[in-house]
């Protein structure tokens with residue numbers, strides 16, 4: 001039971017932070033709740049930044065996770081535009097960018113991550129962009145115009161999503177991926193090939209195994225020299241080469257940090273009054289039974305709920321199965337589980353029809369699934385992964401056999 005004298009301070013007003021505050025109240029947390037964020041906005045949804053907000057279809061307001069009135073109703077104080085500079089674990093307080101010091105009973109670090117930057121200082125120009133915040137999109141939108149040549153560096157989800165919006169908005173788009181294929185870290189070669197083909201047939205110039213050797217231009221990058229010796233004229237560059245977890249606050253406070261803030265399956269650091277959730281947390285996932293840092297909205301929300309439970313004295317381990325989605329052109333990809341260690345890929349449906357599911361198996365057990373334009377398959381796939389269902393690969397590939405019938409009887 002919490003008392004009204006307690007103070008829960010959440011650092012980072014993103015997906016995870018927004019979930020923690022709501023889940024605290026849902027679990028009858030009686031103390032004061034303060035949500036602190038260094039961006040100028042109340043928590044908003046980030047996925048549209050490389051999708052329908054970038055294309056201009058979604059309004060700014062539609063991105064908000066909840067309204068200011070909803071936070072008032074939850075009795076959550078939102079201190080936006082405020083950065084937390086340091087944690088004093090002995091005195092149990094934090095130092096804010098406006099000079100104030102705020103005490104806490106429980107502190108939740110939900111600080112997310114920041115884009116990994118290109119190391120070359122010549123790329124530090126006003127038309128080279130990274131996509132993480134609304135402010136990033138505001139900065140790039142005026143140059144994101146019909147007929148311009150957009151160079152996307154990085155063939156991961158964010159880069160490919162930005163490329164697809166670029167084509168939709170009439171830009172000329174080139175994607176450069178240094179690895180031999182796009183999505184190399186997360187998808188099977190067959191799925192990478194599918195996405196490369198899908199982008200090329202829709203007008204994207206996808207180049208793999210190629211990197212930028214030099215950036216040319218004074219105020220702006222005007223051309224890039226590529227590793228195959230060719231040169232490209234560009235108007236705009238979007239870089240999507242991953243993120244770096246914001247774990248410096250924890251590190252300076254002497255907490256364990258290793259590719260993110262290390263926490264247990266209850267979202268606690270070794271200091272049981274400090275928890276960490278979301279993109280910044282290298283957490284023990286009870287389903288995967290190992291430490292992992294996951295960058296996805298569902299994971300940030302699940303971890304947020306785990307932290308709220310822990311604070312409210314109801315220790316419930318974090319056992320969520322990771323899942324994610326990506327929208328490119330008219331292709332809605334939904335993924336569940338992690339494919340690492342798979343020994344067989346089974347396709348259900350036809351790649352050419354752009355509606356299929358790819359099942360990653362190990363010893364016949366479903367490890368993960370990528371479903372493209374197959375929401376019904378995805379619902380069943382989630383159960384298959386969560387329940388570690390063993391399947392007959394032939395039956396899985398046979399569309400005349402219902403996917404549901406391959407689940408064990410309830």
Ligand SMILES: Cc1cc2nc3c(=O)[nH]c(=O)nc-3n(C[C@H](O)[C@H](O)[C@H](O)COP(=O)(O)OP(=O)(O)OC[C@H]3O[C@@H](n4cnc5c(N)ncnc54)[C@H](O)[C@@H]3O)c2cc1C
Nearest residue numbers: 012014015016038046047083084111112278279295296297
């Ligand atoms: C363009 C884009 C597209 C994406 N698409 C998808 C998708 O389709 N599906 C999906 O599942 N996931 C997607 N993601 C990933 C998803 O958005 C993240 O996993 C999620 O935002 C993580 O939430 P978080 O709260 O941990 O971090 P964030 O949402 O990054 O929030 C952290 C907040 O903390 C603030 N902060 C950091 N340090 C401090 C400090 N010292 N003081 C105060 N505030 C601080 C940051 O500025 C930020 O506002 C996408 C991400 C991006 C950028």
